[in-house]
Amino acid sequence: xxxxxxxxxxxxxxxxxxxxxxxxxxxxxxxxxxxxxxxxxxxxxxxxxxxxxxxxxxxxxxxxxxxxxxxxxxxxxxxxxxxxxxxxxxxxxxxxxxxxxxxxxxxxxxxxxxxxxxxxxxxxxxxxxxxxxxxxxxxxxxxxxxxxxxxxxxxxxxxxxxxxxxxxxxxxxxxxxxxxxxxxxxxxxxxxxxxxxxxxxxxxxxxxxxxxxxxxxxxxxxxxxxxxxxxxxxxxxxxxxxxxxxxxxxxxxxxxxxxxxxxxxxxxxxxxxxxxx
Amino acid sequence: xxxxxxxxxxxxxxxxxxxxxxxxxxxxxxxxxxxxxxxxxxxxxxxxxxxxxxxxxxxxxxxxxxxxxxxxxxxxxxxxxxxxxxxxxxxxxxxxxxxxxxxxxxxxxxxxxxxxxxxxxxxxxxxxxxxxxxxxxxxxxxxxxxxxxxxxxxxxxxxxxxxxxxxxxxxxxxxxxxxxxxxxxxxxxxxxxxxxxxxxxxxxxxxxxxxxxxxxxxxxxxxxxxxxxxxxxxxxxxxxxxxxxxxxxxxxxxxxxxxxxxxxxxxxxxxxxx
Numbered sequence: 038x039x040x041x042x043x044x045x046x047x048x049x050x051x052x053x054x055x056x057x058x059x060x061x062x063x064x065x066x067x068x069x070x071x072x073x074x075x076x077x078x079x080x081x082x083x084x085x086x087x088x089x090x091x092x093x094x095x096x097x098x099x100x101x102x103x104x105x106x107x108x109x110x111x112x113x114x115x116x117x118x119x120x121x122x123x124x125x126x127x128x129x130x131x132x133x134x135x136x137x138x139x140x141x142x143x144x145x146x147x148x149x150x151x152x153x154x155x156x157x158x159x160x161x162x163x164x165x166x167x168x169x170x171x172x173x174x175x176x177x178x179x180x181x182x183x184x185x186x187x188x189x190x191x192x193x194x195x196x197x198x199x200x201x202x203x204x205x206x207x208x209x210x211x212x213x214x215x216x217x218x219x220x221x222x223x224x225x226x227x228x229x230x231x232x233x234x235x236x237x238x239x240x241x242x243x244x245x246x247x248x249x250x251x252x253x254x255x256x257x258x259x260x261x262x263x264x265x266x267x268x269x270x271x272x273x274x275x276x277x278x279x280x281x282x283x284x285x286x287x288x289x290x291x292x293x294x295x296x297x298x299x300x301x302x303x304x305x306x307x308x309x310x311x312x313x314x
Numbered sequence: 315x316x317x318x319x320x321x322x323x324x325x326x327x328x329x330x331x332x333x334x335x336x337x338x339x340x341x342x343x344x345x346x347x348x349x350x351x352x353x354x355x356x357x358x359x360x361x362x363x364x365x366x367x368x369x370x371x372x373x374x375x376x377x378x379x380x381x382x383x384x385x386x387x388x389x390x391x392x393x394x395x396x397x398x399x400x401x402x403x404x405x406x407x408x409x410x411x412x413x414x415x416x417x418x419x420x421x422x423x424x425x426x427x428x429x430x431x432x433x434x435x436x437x438x439x440x441x442x443x444x445x446x447x448x449x450x451x452x453x454x455x456x457x458x459x460x461x462x463x464x465x466x467x468x469x470x471x472x473x474x475x476x477x478x479x480x481x482x483x484x485x486x487x488x489x490x491x492x493x494x495x496x497x498x499x500x501x502x503x504x505x506x507x508x509x510x511x512x513x514x515x516x517x518x519x520x521x522x523x524x525x526x527x528x529x530x531x532x533x534x535x536x537x538x539x540x541x542x543x544x545x546x547x548x549x550x551x552x553x554x555x556x557x558x559x560x561x562x563x564x565x566x567x568x569x570x571x572x573x574x575x576x577x578x579x580x581x582x583x584x585x586x587x588x
Contacts, residue, residue, distance in 0.1 A: 221491070
């Protein structure tokens with residue numbers, strides 16, 4: 038019983054592998070569904086959520102908190118989706134959004150450029166040159182995205198538990214390896230790891246509810262949870278926000294208590310926003 | 315039956331995993347043995363061989379040919395071991411030395427720095443600081459070595475079939491996954507793959523013999539073999555050298571025919587004289 042994330046460059050066969058492994062293990066296989074869930078649950082635009090997940094950061098964007106808010110929604114939706122195990126997630130950034138959960142198997146798939154180019158040409162009906170450009174652009178964006186938001190190198194094999202090279206493997210062989218890893222003792226869900234997962238569901242839910250509230254758009258808070266006790270620390274823009282957060286925690290299933298470590302401080306980017314308007 | 319190579323940074327648990335896999339599958343687990351064999355077969359000291367395999371290149375490494383000579387010996391010895399199949403090789407550079415061999419399962423193991431430091435402290439009785447420095451130095455040497463001799467980035471995951479991160483998977487888990495992979499279709503030997511290995515044994519042995527001959531050891535010669543037909547290609551300095559190499563090839567057991575694509579380098583004064 039495990040949660041498997043499959044990460045890869047565009048057109049590297051990751052989707053095929055995810056679907057195959059899911060079928061073999063009898064797991065659910067999700068990707069885009071998480072965005073749909075986030076959009077409907079928190080009333081956000083799915084297209085913008087998607088952009089937050091794939092677009093490389095723009096110059097001005099470095100100063101705003103929008104991206105963090107959208108990612109908070111996605112992370113919460115993802116945690117809720119995977120919390121009951123037996124799932125393969127092959128959307129973006131699974132290994133990052135679910136980090137810290139012991140029974141998550143982080144798989145990365147790599148394939149050589151030739152394979153990827155051919156897949157891109159075939160699936161998107163591109164010329165060879167277009168396919169190469171496309172892959173380079175997507176790879177570059179992905180690398181910048183990860184570096185900017187999480188300060189890690191996307192290519193670093195140490196971010197994953199297993200890196201599978203499809204140059205030397207058929208998809209079915211890769212699938213077998215993933216299934217073998219899923220059967221390992223180390224990835225079995227334990228009461229302890231399930232508790233961590235449940236805590237992650239609570240903390241990301243609280244964070245998402247804060248992010249979804251436009252009146253708290255300038256909140257810079259971090260939320261953690263431990264056995265239902267929610268700890269919120271950081272800054273918010275107004276004293277009313279404190280009450281709102283308390284209210285959110287009260288209405289979050291699984292949250293039992295709030296330990297607040299929040300200061301009230303207007304975020305300068307927000308002030309500038311008011312100026313500009 | 316596959317040939318398994320296990321590559322990793324120093325003190326990353328590679329030896330333990332290699333031993334575990336070998337025991338579970340009933341394979342031989344080898345590392346230094348290859349150097350011993352190369353040393354007796356081609357008459358050089360083990361220390362020289364080890365140095366060629368581990369020492370990072372100097373600022374001006376003029377003796378590249380010498381290093382290549384030692385690597386030719388090691389490669390020939392390792393390929394001979396590999397022909398017997400059922401081996402786990404956890405010495406240096408297995409994935410590179412066996413690069414043309416079929417059904418090789420190339421594994422890389424990574425472990426976090428904390429794990430490695432603790433292992434180094436325990437095994438080598440080092441202080442924490444010494445251990446960190448030691449590991450950094452070995453890693454750096456390894457990276458430079460691979461870049462210098464093979465032009466590739468040692469950390470690049472695409473050099474391997476699979477990269478396993480021990481942080482989470484653990485030693486037993488890694489051992490289990492590797493054993494499972496060893497049973498997969500793609501890594502089983504066939505008449506075809508055994509033929510390729512036989513050819514590789516021939517070509518690497520002949521290459522080592524050329525390297526061992528003092529008068530021609532630094533010539534840029536490439537040896538290929540296809541079903542016992544050996545092709546030698548490259549540039550030599552004189553016609554007699556080409557003759558010598560052909561003769562060596564013909565007298566090597568297992569060689570059926572020799573095709574020479576050797577070219578003799580024209581002396582400077584003859585270039586353009588025609």
